[in-house]
Amino acid sequence: MLTPGTPLHALASTRSLCLAGLCLLGTVAQAASFPSAIDYDGTWRFDPSLGWFVEYDGGWIWSEGNGFLYVTEEGNWDTDGVYFYDHGMQRWFYSDHDAYPWVYAWGDDMGWQKVVTVGSSGDRHFYLSEADRTIFEDGYVVTGTTYEVDSRSAFDDAVAAAGAGDLILVSGNLADTSFSVKNKVVADGYLRIRAADKGSTALKAFTIDNCEGISLEGFTFGPNTSSTLLKIVNSTRLQILQNTFDFQDVENNQNGIVTTQGTADVEIAYNVFKNKNVSATETQSKVSGSYIKTQYDEPQMTKRLHIHHNYFKGIVPLLEGDRFAGDSDRECIVFGVSDSQDVETHHVVEQNLFEDCDGENEIITIKTSYNTIRNNTFHNSLGSVSIRFGTGTEVSGNFFIGDENNQNVFGNDLGGIRAYGSQHKIYNNYFQGLTGNSYRIPILLDSGDTTDSTGGDGHQRATDCEVVHNTIVDCAWGIALGLNYSLTPKDNHIANNVVQNRKNALYYIGSNAQGESSNVFEHNIGHSLDAASIGFEGSDSEVWATDPQLEATNFNGWSIYRPTAASPVVDYGAAGYAYVGVDFEGQTRLTPDAGADEVGGGAPLIWPVNAWQVGPNPR
Structure with missing residues (x-):
């Protein structure tokens, strides 16, 4: 400091x-x-x-x-x-x-x-809980009694006695022991349940059932054979902080965190989820399960998760022959099922790092409405952020980056964002070095195969969505409208984007979307460095074929392409998208530039996420 x-x-x-x-x-x-x-x-x-x-x-x-x-x-x-x-x-x-x-x-x-001081008395890091606005060092503020326990029975006794501001400090060899807290309501503040040795105190599994005001901090879960490492049932105002969820060599289907029934207002922060195996050695069957999953218990559905500063890494890809499998139920995050698509859940996923997350087509699967995915970094991860069902989700300020350091070598599978449903906003995102095609194009507003996907796995066409102020550099494809199904996407706006690639179409319109006048293109820029085509037969005011003058710059340790001061993107953005008030660095847009970056906006306020900023031990 x-x-x-x-x-x-x-x-x-x-x-x-x-x-x-x-x-x-x-x-x-x-x-x-x-x-x-x-x-x-x-x-x-x-x-x-x-x-x-x-x-x-x-x-x-x-x-x-x-x-x-x-x-x-x-x-x-x-x-x-x-x-x-x-x-x-x-x-x-x-x-x-x-x-x-x-x-x-x-x-x-x-x-x-x-x-509370934990560990060394040297240079300390301070944190601030979003949930109760409490500042804490390492292991957080404790204002009440500390209970030190080393067994399940002692833990149960401590839970019964403890209240707001108290700390239950858990130690011992408990890797084969499952713990639970049930019907514990802490109405004011939190009861903190903490590992005595962060990252080393292991538990088999944990259940929080019908509780309020519980904070679970610093434990290691797994590797073991539990079907779910942390299950949250009908509980509110929880914190899940600085834990490790390890799936190394687990050969049964296993989820990390599962939330059920009316669970709400849960902060999941500074955890690491890692090492998802691909198949059971003896049976060669796939090992399914997600890192975080919200379950639909009709009519109840988890709401208002805040997932931030976590490190998601190491989901090994499943092969079908010599190809990457598209659907294996091995996502990082799953919100709901098709029947929950109309439930407004208002989840926020931000400032996380996803690295080598190669489980299937979908890194994050969204099957509810009105969620926010912002300011995350997706590095060398196969698949896409998939708005699979629902209404009104926003995906903004994310970095999707592929490079030669991918731990799993598959040439055409690094994806971006694809959307079905209505009224979604995709803006201020940056894509670089992505190799995906088909479902894994950098940005895809897709066609549909049904007008009502409730109760099934159908696809509702993208309607009334906006794709604005995104930048795509050196990817296999650019932005696509309509690709895989027969029902034409309608009433979508694609504006103020910058695409610069070496091959394939920069702006692709599928055969079933061509001629649909309700889809608006305006003030986009496209530039081919080699054999790429504009792919859009329209006017210059819709897609302007010009060099955006992008230069590689060091951005928090990442090589990111940004426009120069003389770039034609400057002030080229069309008006009408006032909700994009800042760019991908958090800089104010006055007269908006095209693309994700506002030229000359001052010092960055938002950066691509690095591993040292997330997980249980950020620096």
Whole structure:
């Protein structure tokens, strides 16, 4: 961690640490836009949620747009400490971590909170829970009693006695023991159930049944033969944090987390899901099961999952002959079934890393309505984010990247996003090096084979969807409208996209979608570097064949192509898509550019996700 005495040159290469909403440090930008009254000799900080801060005269100043807020002169804050600000809480946090692990909350609830210290007393990382807005270090804040247990019976006794703010610390050799909490309601705050040794305390399985206010932290589940490692039944306001779900060499069908009945408001964050096997050695049958799955118990359905900062990796592909199998029930995340397509679930999946997730056609399967998939990174993963059923899902700000480092060698299977149903929005996504075709084209608004897919596996044509402000570079295909079935997609808008490839069609319209005037193309750019074709027979105002002048830049360790200042994408975006208020870096769009990147928008606020930012031990 840096202290306020850190010189500006030392901050120049500092990465932002954004953990469950608390963003600490970032890179330094030019200060030319700040008022002259500010002392530029102060130390600068950057928060992606707010902007730039400067240490000034013993206090701190917050910049939001053109305005400034002088935070405080009160409290005699020790300037040798480190200060943080959280926008959601509108509070400052302070840690003098060299002397004692305290955090000071400046706001309505003034005062000190002692933070539990776990492990080394050296440099500490602080997190902020989205669910209860509590700042915590490593193992979170504990305000009540700590119960230390090493057996199932002792655990059950502790659960019966414990309440809000209490901690149950679990240790021992329990890898063959299943635990459960049933009918435990913590109405105010959380009862925290934590591994005494994060990542090393193993349990066979866990069930949370008809509970509220439970936090499960730091355990390892698997490898073992349980059909489900963590089952959540009809429970609300839960946290599943910093756990490891390991499927290495498991030869039976197995899910990681399954939620059922009326479960709601569950935060699943900073976990790792890994090592999904392909088949049972003896029978050679496929080993199915997903990392996270929501079950439909009609009329009940899980709602409002917040899945963030997890590391999903290592689902080995299933082969059919010498080909990658399309459907093997081995997704990373599954929301619902066909019958749940009209249920509005409002799940949010963000800031996760999916790497070498090669189970089937669908990395994420969405079969409910009104969900958000944003700011994730999909690296060398076969298949696509599939909006398979439903209405009103948004997929935005994601990075889909393929390269020569794919752990499983299959030449034409790295996919992007495909959509069926209505009123979906796909925007600000970036695609590079994807080799997929058919169902795994970078962006596919597909045709349909039925007008009512309830109760079956049919496909409803894409209707009233918008594909805007996306960038596709060096992929096998670009954007496709109508491909696999007979019912024509209608009333869709494809606008302000940039596609630059070397082969096949940049903008492909299937035979059953050609001539459908309700589908609108406007202000797209297409550029062939070799043998690619525009693929769209329309006017220049629909697809402009021109060089977008993209250059490779280092973006949080990833090589990402962005337009130069002289690019024709600048200010070329058509109006009418006001919901795309920022670009894929979180920069404001004023007069919008075409593509995912707004040229000259300042320092990035959003980055492609790296492994060091996710999972149980982020840096």
